[in-house]
Amino acid sequence: MTDKKILTPVKAIRAKCMDCNGTAHEVRLCPCKDCPLYPYRLGKNPNRKGTPLSEERKAEIAETFKRARELKKEG
Numbered sequence: 001m002t003d004k005k006i007l008t009p010v011k012a013i014r015a016k017c018m019d020c021n022g023t024a025h026e027v028r029l030c031p032c033k034d035c036p037l038y039p040y041r042l043g044k045n046p047n048r049k050g051t052p053l054s055e056e057r058k059a060e061i062a063e064t065f066k067r068a069r070e071l072k073k074e075g
Helices: 009-021 024-028 055-074
Strands: none
Touching: 009 024
């Protein structure tokens, strides 16, 4: 059995852009704006928007991280 890394389509596009340009810096500066892969070159889907968090949810997340940091200090 082989250990092949499975890439998402967007990550596969990123890998192709890295192959084409050579470095992450060059991918960011890519001059080929007419390339159909251009919007996906940074490994993110530009069409996917995150949902905004409510203030209550932000407070819950902050509390969770606070507890995790406290447990890490104890342990």
